[in-house]
Amino acid sequence: MTSDDFDRLQSLMASRAGFRLSRDRLHLAEHRLGPVARREGFDSVDLMLAALWEKPVASLGWAVIEALLNSETWFRRDRTTFDIFADELLPALTKARPGGHVRLWSAGCASGQEPYSLAMAALEAGASVEIVATDLSQKALDKARSGSYTGFEIQRGLRAHTMLRWFEPFDETWVARPELRSAVQFSRANLLDEPVGEARFDVILCRHVLTDVEPARRGQVIDGLERQLVDDGCLFLGPDETLDGDTLAFRPVHGRKGLFVKSPASLRRAA
Secondary structure, three states, X not given: OOHHHHHHHHHHHHHHHOEOOOHXXXXXXXXXXXXXXXXXXXXXXXXXXXXXXXXXXXXHHHHHHHHHOOOOOOOOOOHHHHHHHHHHHHHHHHHHOHHHEEEEEEEOOOXXXXXXXXXXXXXXXXXXXXXXXXEOOHHHXXXXXXXXEEHHHHHOOOOHHHHHHHEEEEOOEEEEOXXXXXXXXXXXXXXXXXXXXXXXXXXEEOOOOHHHXXXXXXXXXXXXXXXOEEEEEEEEOOOOOOOOOOOOOEEEOOOOOOEEEEOHHHHHHHO
């Protein structure tokens, strides 16, 4: 892969998906694009990229973008987040919402471990929840919908009794039980797109996503999240992620790393 190819990849990622591709990921990019090139019938990554630059094809462009997305995740990642959700937010929201029904959105769900972690907490509490999980990668979503994970993936973040309660062995994998799979609605979505529909969410998790978003696009993504969050709802980012300088729409919750609520200025604007 030439330096010019990498520069073009950076532009493609930024313009179509809003994500940045740092130069230290050059070798990772070559590694991830190899299977895409073979699947698309090219003898090398260089030939695939040359064809893409000569005649941009939407399907090939998205295949390249999806291969380069950061899809690392695991069950109950940043466990404190899920403790706060299960012990504090879910009980409070269940009491406050009509019929006790709570709507959750896992934005940038990758291969599904985050929304399934939410579903396990809600089902164990007997709560009425609707969980929507979205990602830009169709490959990641296909895996998430299958609910099938390797032994390494299933043990990464789950204690043994939880694993046995919600997953069953199948060949060399562990598959989520039907009750768990049916609790999550997976769909493809680009966080740069305008929100679809008027329904809003009580809790949004968009964790470890903004870190990879182009600085010029972060405000656009955050504004979209704000519009889809109810006025008294909560936004979870990663525990080390902040919104300093990106928006005045949210303020952090003291003592709860990564947790944000709408700011008074945002609420006045909405009114």
